[in-house]
Amino acid sequence: MSPIAQDILEDALALPPLERAGLIEKLLASFDHQSRIAVDTAWAIVAEGRIDAYEAGATETLSLAESKERINSR
Numbered sequence: 001m002s003p004i005a006q007d008i009l010e011d012a013l014a015l016p017p018l019e020r021a022g023l024i025e026k027l028l029a030s031f032d033h034q035s036r037i038a039v040d041t042a043w044a045i046v047a048e049g050r051i052d053a054y055e056a057g058a059t060e061t062l063s064l065a066e067s068k069e070r071i072n073s074r
Helices: 003-013 017-029 033-055 064-072
Strands: none
Touching (some): 003 017, 017 033
């Protein structure tokens, strides 16, 4: 990673969670169409795996309040 990219990353990591999520969306949207399809496909595979794990009872679940607390504590 270049020094400029490292600086940007450090600044981005200092943002609140919702602002980081918005930044991620903007960055992903900047990819060309083919790259975006690949990213969306990869995320769909991850999501399906998580759903399968949830349905099999093989994953920890949290309430919305617990999830928000975890996110905001970072």
